[in-house]
Amino acid sequence: MILPNFSLRSALSAVFALVVTALSTACTGTAGPSEDIVEYARSATPNDPETAEIYQRSCMACHGNGASDAPLTGNHTAWQPRMDKGMDTLLNNVVSGMGGMPPYGLCMDCNAAEFQALITFMATPAKP
Ligand code: HEC
The missing domain is CATH 1.10.760.10 (Cytochrome c-like domain)
Structure with a gap:
């Protein structure tokens, strides 16, 4: 029971990390003029x-x-x-x-x- 639960958590945190990375990249990428x-x-x-x-x-x-x-x-x-x-x-x-x-x-x-x-x-x- 512990194992699936654990892998779901790590999958979720991996997705979360990806979203955070994507968001911060989007922020710097679309910032105003240089x-x-x-x-x-x-x-x-x-x-x-x-x-x-x-x-x-x-x-x-x-x-x-x-x-x-x-x-x-x-x-x-x-x-x-x-x-x-x-x-x-x-x-x-x-x-x-x-x-x-x-x-x-x-x-x-x-x-x-x-x-x-x-x-x-x-x-x-x-x-x-
Ligand atoms: C008070 C601020 C202000 C002043 C003064 C001003 N502009 Fe603008 N201008 C803007 C803003 C804000 C936009 C963007 C408007 C929008 O896209 O809604 C713009 C957009 C434009 C555009 C693009 C129009 C289009 O169809 O996309 C042109 C051309 C332009 N201005 C020319 C001028 C010229 C020439 C002068 C001086 C004679 C001038 N502006 C003075 C604020 C100003």
């Missing part, structure tokens, strides 16, 4: 001075901030599925606002070309 990308996003800025000025005044507070829900500048993993929607859709979503992003991404006087330059900059991978 430290490198957070660091890059904190300081990266467009080369073009006009685009840089708009970026710093309007977009950077969220898209350069590792603590926000916004796709981080340079975070290819976050931007690729968004870019796949097409530039027209992205422009529309910026203009009307989306989730935590206010309409126009806070740049009320930006035109489509400026938004496009900002989006292209933010979506460019930190480490190509």
Whole structure:
């Protein structure tokens, strides 16, 4: 009687150990962007001075901030599925606002070309 009981226990603890391992792997595997990308996003800025000025005044507070829900500048993993929607859709979503992003991404006087330059900059991978 003792033996089956004992093997059931060890089987259970083996399963438990597997689940714990799987969970902790999942946690580290799906963690947010790497430290490198957070660091890059904190300081990266467009080369073009006009685009840089708009970026710093309007977009950077969220898209350069590792603590926000916004796709981080340079975070290819976050931007690729968004870019796949097409530039027209992205422009529309910026203009009307989306989730935590206010309409126009806070740049009320930006035109489509400026938004496009900002989006292209933010979506460019930190480490190509
Ligand atoms: C107040 C914070 C905030 C500001 C300011 C901001 N964004 Fe965002 N942005 C977000 C968040 C949050 C998301 C993700 C929204 C979601 O997926 O629900 C986002 C998403 C986006 C997207 C992806 C839209 C899509 O369809 O997936 C684009 C493009 C974008 N922002 C561009 C900009 C631009 C350009 C600026 C500056 C002119 C800007 N954002 C300013 C917070 C912000």
